[in-house]
Amino acid sequence: MELKNLQTGLSNLRGEISIPGDKSISHRSIMFGAIAEGKTVVANFLLGEDCLSTIECFRKLGVQIEQKDGEVIVHGKGFDGLMEPSDILDVGNSGTTIRLIMGILSGRPFHSVLLGDESIAKRPMTRVTKPLAQFGAVINGRNNGEFTPLSVAGRQLKGAVYELPVASAQVKSALLFAGLQAEGKTTIIEPEKTRDHTERMIRAFGGTVNVNEGSISIDGGQSLTATDIYVPGDISSAAFFLVAGAIIPNSEIHLKNVGLNSTRSGIIDVMSAMGADFDIIPTTTDVDKEPVGDIIVRSSSLKATVVSGTIIPRLIDEIPIIALLATQAEGTTVIKDAEELKVKETNRIDTVVNELKKLGAQIEATPDGMIIKGKTKLKGGSTVSSHGDHRIGMMLAIAAAICSDKVLLEKEEAISVSYPNFFAHLESLM
Ligand SMILES: O=C(O)C1=C[C@@H](OP(=O)(O)O)[C@@H](O)[C@H](O)C1
Ligand SMILES: C=C(OP(=O)(O)O)C(=O)O
Numbered sequence: 243m244e245l246k247n248l249q250t251g252l253s254n255l256r257g258e259i260s261i262p263g264d265k266s267i268s269h270r271s272i273m274f275g276a277i278a279e280g281k282t283v284v285a286n287f288l289l290g291e292d293c294l295s296t297i298e299c300f301r302k303l304g305v306q307i308e309q310k311d312g313e314v315i316v317h318g319k320g321f322d323g324l325m326e327p328s329d330i331l332d333v334g335n336s337g338t339t340i341r342l343i344m345g346i347l348s349g350r351p352f353h354s355v356l357l358g359d360e361s362i363a364k365r366p367m368t369r370v371t372k373p374l375a376q377f378g379a380v381i382n383g384r385n386n387g388e389f390t391p392l393s394v395a396g397r398q399l400k401g402a403v404y405e406l407p408v409a410s411a412q413v414k415s416a417l418l419f420a421g422l423q424a425e426g427k428t429t430i431i432e433p434e435k436t437r438d439h440t441e442r443m444i445r446a447f448g449g450t451v452n453v454n455e456g457s458i459s460i461d462g463g464q465s466l467t468a469t470d471i472y473v474p475g476d477i478s479s480a481a482f483f484l485v486a487g488a489i490i491p492n493s494e495i496h497l498k499n500v501g502l503n504s505t506r507s508g509i510i511d512v513m514s515a516m517g518a519d520f521d522i523i524p525t526t527t528d529v530d531k532e533p534v535g536d537i538i539v540r541s542s543s544l545k546a547t548v549v550s551g552t553i554i555p556r557l558i559d560e561i562p563i564i565a566l567l568a569t570q571a572e573g574t575t576v577i578k579d580a581e582e583l584k585v586k587e588t589n590r591i592d593t594v595v596n597e598l599k600k601l602g603a604q605i606e607a608t609p610d611g612m613i614i615k616g617k618t619k620l621k622g623g624s625t626v627s628s629h630g631d632h633r634i635g636m637m638l639a640i641a642a643a644i645c646s647d648k649v650l651l652e653k654e655e656a657i658s659v660s661y662p663n664f665f666a667h668l669e670s671l672m
Contacts, residue, residue, distance in 0.1 A: 245650040248642035250622055254492035255643075255671040259483065261475025263288035264501050265660050266411070267439050267532065269296045269338050271471045273419070274443050275316025276305040276324065277346060280468030284314040286499075287473055290660045292336035299343060302327040303354075318468055321423050326352035330391070333358040335587060335630075335659050340390070341370045341412040345419030348379035350396035357391045361587050361630055367392060369408065370416045376402045377420045377428075401426035401462050408582060409555045411436035411505075414458065422449065424462035431457045436555045437505045442532065446471070474501035474534040478633075479661045481509050481560040486640045486668075487539035488518045489570040494540045495671060499525075502533040508557030510537075512549055512564055516571050518542040546573030546616060554579050559586075561611075562594045562637040568614035569603045570644070577611035587631040587659075597634060600624040601641055601649065623647035632659040639668065 268288040273296065275282030287293065297307050297314070304325035306317040324346070331354055333339040340356055344367075347354050371379070371387040377399040383392040401424040406413055414430050418440050421428030441458060444451045447466035452459045480500045487495040502510075502524065513520060519542040524535040546568065549557070557564065561580055568575035583590035595607040601622050604615035622645030628635030635657045642649035657664050 243652055245625065245652055246654040248639050248649045248651050249668070249672065250642050250645045250647065250649055252490050252643040252672065255486055255490050256494055257671045258496040258498060259667045259670065260498045261480045261500050262661060262663060263473035264476040265290060265292060265478065266338060266437060267471075267473045267501070268293040269336070269342065270415070270439055270443050271473060272296045272300055272307065272314070272316055273342060273346065274447050274466065275318050275468065276300045276303070277321050278318040278447050278466035278468045279320045280318060282316040282318060282468040283470045284316065285312070285470070285472045287314040288476065288660070290658060290662055291334055292339065292659050295332065295334035295336050296339045299331045299333065299339060302329055302331055320465060321350065324350050327354050330355045330357050333362060335359050335361055337362065337365055337586070338412055340367070342415050342419060344370050344374060344381060344392070344394060345416030347394040347396055348374050348377065348381060348420055349399045349423035352396055354394045354396070355391055356394065363390050366585055369410060369413050373402070373404045373413065373417055374420055376404060377424055379420065399424035401428040403429045405431040406433060409434040409436050410582075411440070411555070415440040418444065418451070418458070418460060421460045421462060422464050427459060427461050429457055429459045434552045434555050435505060437503065439503070439532070472531070474532050475499040476660070477501050477506050477509065478559045480537065481563050482636045482640055482664070483667070484509065484513065484520070484537065484539050485563045485567045486643060488513065488520070488542040488544065489567060490643055491541050494538065497537045497539070499534060500537050502535050505556060508553045509560040509564060511553060512547060512557065513567070515547045516544045516567065518544060544571035546571045546575040548576045550576070550578040554582070558582060559633060562590055562633050563640065565594045565598060565605065565612060565614055566637050566641050569598065569605065569616050569618050569620065571616045573616065575614045575616065578608065580611040581609070583611070588629045588634060590631070590634070593629050593631060593634045594637070597626045597638055598641065600626050601645055620645045621647055622649040625650040625652060627652035628654065628656045630656045632656045632661065636661060636664055639665070
């Protein structure tokens with residue numbers, strides 16, 4: 243296996259980078275473009291492997307999708323324009339693709355089969371297949387519908403009321419896609435607020451969705467109309483450079499075009515609580531659009547914090563890099579209520595704790611999170627692994643930057659799932 247020799251001992255990071263498109267919004271732009279009528283032009287689409295998997299799945303469903311001059315153009319023909327695929331739909335490494343597409347496929351009058359990579363094969367699917375069964379969907383899979391391969395026998399769905407047992411935007415979104423094509427009304431009750439890109443996009447495509455405190459309702463039988471989408475930069479990708487700027491000495495990084503949707507910006511609140519030195523310059527001009535801004539981050543003197551409760555869904559994908567940040571803060575940082583980390587691309591409680599320990603961090607796993615003692619000088623002198631998880635790979639590359647001894651990374655290729663230019667951007671700041 244080829245190992246990447248990570249840059250260590252960085253004395254500063256300076257300059258400006260434009261953050262690539264948001265992964266969650268990019269997936270949804272293809273899905274909504276496909277089920278709407280007309281031509282949807284998507285600008286700043288993320289060309290990461292996960293989003294490319296979504297494009298390929300919809301091409302197999304008969305949707306014409308072009309990539310031209312940095313834009314993606316989706317020629318939608320409505321829900322009824324989707325056709326039975328003659329081949330397996332391969333979602334690759336993407337949990338968002340497989341979970342959301344089930345909400346669309348379960349209401350279509352044809353048969354389809356979903357498969358992904360070895361990580362997807364371990365991720366729980368009954369969180370989606372069970373509630374969809376309440377709508378009348380018929381989805382089968384290994385272990386009573388828990389694991390891929392999954393087969394979907396689509397049929398006319400009936401709207402339902404469903405209370406989510408875990409805060410999951412993927413489950414909520416799958417049910418909204420089912421509800422859009424069902425007979426009658428659908429109401430979803432969330433235990434905590436999760437990312438709301440699906441609700442925003444229903445509106446952008448001319449649909450109606452009612453959001454009340456803790457619940458989301460839609461009427462079935464809605465038809466959507468194509469629109470142009472601008473995808474803001476992904477705060478989950480910006481997070482690696484926010485932390486790099488704060489923990490590497492003599493740094494000042496200007497991150498351009500970062501999505502600042504409040505359902506995603508928990509890392510900003512955590513960095514504030516830890517005393518990080520940064521400024522936000524909002525650049526959004528249209529209040530109906532996803533909020534966007536620039537962030538300037540500088541080397542900081544940090545203190546420990548507690549990360550728990552309702553903030554967790556607002557920063558779930560940033561916890562690996564927040565754990566690294568906590569190794570450089572004075573005091574004991576506690577991250578709890580984050581059991582969901584166990585069912586991501588890897589068990590992120592285990593992979594974060596084990597890999598950071600190899601570099602010299604004082605970090606222990608708990609059943610629902612981790613406890614990190616700082617400030618600790620990370621040494622390195624070891625080989626670490628992404629375990630095929632893009633966010634673990636990027637966190638380790640930033641961790642290596644503050645190590646004194648050599649650090650080798652196994653499975654760096656995972657990073658292109660969400661941030662193909664990651665190393666180019668990192669090097670441009672050195
Ligand atoms: O809806 C989405 O686009 C996502 C929701 C989150 O997953 P859960 O819904 O499982 O929390 C997040 O971890 C994932 O990266 C993307
Ligand atoms: C969990 C993630 O993605 P997904 O669930 O789409 O695989 C992620 O990007 O961190």
